[in-house]
Amino acid sequence: MIVDQSKCLHCGGCVGSCPQNAIFLNDCVLEFSNKCNRCGRCVKLCPVAALRLEAKS
Ligand code: SF4
Numbered sequence: 001m002i003v004d005q006s007k008c009l010h011c012g013g014c015v016g017s018c019p020q021n022a023i024f025l026n027d028c029v030l031e032f033s034n035k036c037n038r039c040g041r042c043v044k045l046c047p048v049a050a051l052r053l054e055a056k057s
């Protein structure tokens with residue numbers, strides 16, 4: 001996951017949306033664990049489009 005920190009409002013919406021509990025908000029910095037399965041739910045949910053999926057390598 002890639003976070004555009006200049007857009008993120010730290011609302012926490014994506015944290016609650018993740019079915020894998022892979023998103024954490026630590027001191028206003030979003031962190032993603034390797035449990036992310038690229039479902040895209042958080043990307044769609046973010047009200048300011050601050051999240052995107054990194055291209056698969
Ligand atoms: S893409 Fe899906 S699994 Fe990955 S962090 Fe977002 S909501 Fe969670």
Ligand code: SF4
Binds near residue numbers: 003011048
């Ligand atoms: S839903 Fe968007 S604005 Fe809210 S904490 Fe997540 S990335 Fe930031």
